[in-house]
Amino acid sequence: MMTDANRLSDMGLGADDAICAAIVHGAADAIVLADRDGAIRLWNGAAERIFGFRADEAMGRSLDLIIPEKLRARHWEGYREVMRTGRSRYSTELLSVPALRKDGERISVEFTVSLLSGADGAPSGIAAILRDTTERRRRDQELQKRLAALEGRKP
Amino acid sequence: MMTDANRLSDMGLGADDAICAAIVHGAADAIVLADRDGAIRLWNGAAERIFGFRADEAMGRSLDLIIPEKLRARHWEGYREVMRTGRSRYSTELLSVPALRKDGERISVEFTVSLLSGADGAPSGIAAILRDTTERRRRDQELQKRLAALEGRKP
Numbered sequence: 674m675m676t677d678a679n680r681l682s683d684m685g686l687g688a689d690d691a692i693c694a695a696i697v698h699g700a701a702d703a704i705v706l707a708d709r710d711g712a713i714r715l716w717n718g719a720a721e722r723i724f725g726f727r728a729d730e731a732m733g734r735s736l737d738l739i740i741p742e743k744l745r746a747r748h749w750e751g752y753r754e755v756m757r758t759g760r761s762r763y764s765t766e767l768l769s770v771p772a773l774r775k776d777g778e779r780i781s782v783e784f785t786v787s788l789l790s791g792a793d794g795a796p797s798g799i800a801a802i803l804r805d806t807t808e809r810r811r812r813d814q815e816l817q818k819r820l821a822a823l824e825g826r827k828p
Numbered sequence: 829m830m831t832d833a834n835r836l837s838d839m840g841l842g843a844d845d846a847i848c849a850a851i852v853h854g855a856a857d858a859i860v861l862a863d864r865d866g867a868i869r870l871w872n873g874a875a876e877r878i879f880g881f882r883a884d885e886a887m888g889r890s891l892d893l894i895i896p897e898k899l900r901a902r903h904w905e906g907y908r909e910v911m912r913t914g915r916s917r918y919s920t921e922l923l924s925v926p927a928l929r930k931d932g933e934r935i936s937v938e939f940t941v942s943l944l945s946g947a948d949g950a951p952s953g954i955a956a957i958l959r960d961t962t963e964r965r966r967r968d969q970e971l972q973k974r975l976a977a978l979e980g981r982k983p
Binding site for chain 2: 688689690691692693694695696697698699700701702704706714715719722763764765766767785786787788789800802804816817819820823824
């Protein structure tokens with residue numbers, strides 16, 4: 674599973690870790706890392722674009738920054754469970770939730786999560802890779818409405 | 829846009845770059861990096877799961893490994909264009925293509941790409957973050973068929 678550092682470094686980009694940093698910061702998907710307390714510790718350029726908060730506005734803040742109020746209790750219940758047990762039910766799953774932008778707009782995001790561990794093996798944070806799926810979701814709902822109307826039922 | 833290394837390192841995970849490496853290798857989305865010649869230089873655990881090739885089978889191979897034959901010419905045309913100009917038309921776009929698994933199965937993937945540059949500023953590779961969307965695509969096509977049938981037209 675590990676990459677070959679020699680092969681990577683001959684790309685002129687330095688060591689494997691530095692290349693991974695370039696991938697994370699330059700990704701077109703939002704990549705966000707929160708520590709065990711749920712405070713934001715990494716916020717890449719695409720997260721700035723998708724959520725409207727600059728990294729310096731997001732860093733150190735709670736993930737509540739982008740979680741609609743009604744969903745926060747459920748979110749933190751799951752989050753604390755993962756931090757306590759070191760296990761996530763969602764390790765290969767695509768999650769779909771509403772999220773908030775800085776301008777107050779509610780968007781739809783799909784994301785995957787992965788658990789990070791400290792040197793002691795204990796869970797130290799959760800990384801998420803997120804895509805804005807607002808437009809696709811709208812199209813899907815439109816389609817479901819048309820289908821329901823044609824089938825003579827409520828959507 | 830840059831993260832605060834001090835804040836990150838107090839998570840017990842080391843420096844920012846090491847955390848990014850943990851994010852990339854542990855991500856639930858496939859993350860693949862190809863160099864300027866299109867040879868695979870990074871292939872994370874989720875890429876192994878989604879495409880069926882282990883990292884040691886994929887590393888150093890051409891991206892043709894997962895590109896259906898009919899799409900290769902178009903793929904490499906675009907790839908070389910990006911490497912020559914240092915610009916990608918797809919910097920914030922979600923791309924959707926068929927892809928090949930090791931077992932020969934054809935799957936659907938959605939992915940974003942980002943361009944990596946070497947110390948000299950020249951393009952040195954392209955990173956992609958990919959999700960298997962085969963199941964959703966099938967459901968969408970099913971829905972379109974039902975809709976077409978109800979509307980008395982061909983899907």
